[in-house]
Amino acid sequence: MADVTPQGAAVLRSARKRPLDLARSGPYFAALLIVTQIAFWPTYLSLAFSASSAFTHFHAVTATVWLLLLIAQPLAIRTRRLAWHRALGQASYVVAAVVFVSIVLLAHDRMRRATAATADLFAVQTYVLYLQLSLAALFGLSYGLGLATRRNMALHARFMVCTGLTLIDPVVIRLMFWADPTPTWNYQWFTFGLTDLAFIVLIYLERDSRIGRRVFPAMLSVFAASQLPALLGFTDGPSWQSFARWFATLPLT
16 A cells, blocks of 8 residues: 555545534435334324324424424535525524424323323323423423524534434334334333434544534433433332323413
8 A cells, every 4th residue: 555645644634533514414314204204104194184183293293394404404505505594594493492382282282181091091191291391301402502503503513413313212112112012121221222322423423523522422411311210210200290290280282
């Protein structure tokens, strides 16, 4: 192998330190959108107009619009349609707020119904309530930080990617329940682990970047901390059970 010239070595070092190009993230979110359609087909899409509440429809539409936004935004950057990027960014203010509200309303509707059902269903729904509210919090935090750093493209893009990573768990776990609806272990160990793995891969891919490297490690810590109460059974405790009953009494749905 021929020796690398000093100029060539400098070019290689520069390439290694080039920031992760998140403008290429669109196809990955497009793939996630396709997987989402498959995951929600048996329990929602195949019976969307007969077996689901208005709050389920509301959330499904808003979450889909958000995924489409995550596909379109980086595409606008790559094709240098900056005016489109700015317009989509402004639209995201409304879409993100509606996504957040849709998660909370869906969580409330289901929790309210569960309080009038059997004890077993109530116990299951209090667990699901934590998943829904923690997802809403992670989504809101990721988008809020993305909004706060919108003038720093490296930071902004990373936080926007984090909003999309919140969708891995609810999508993948439905695929797993489709494959085996009566699990003998908590599927969240896998789906949360998959989300954390996505963070680890992103951290590795930008290990030589000089801009924005702290975002994914910091957000991985936040995501992992939010996962622990569900994985360690804290939602079975009396404090969370009391919160769930109080939440169900709120006049939201």
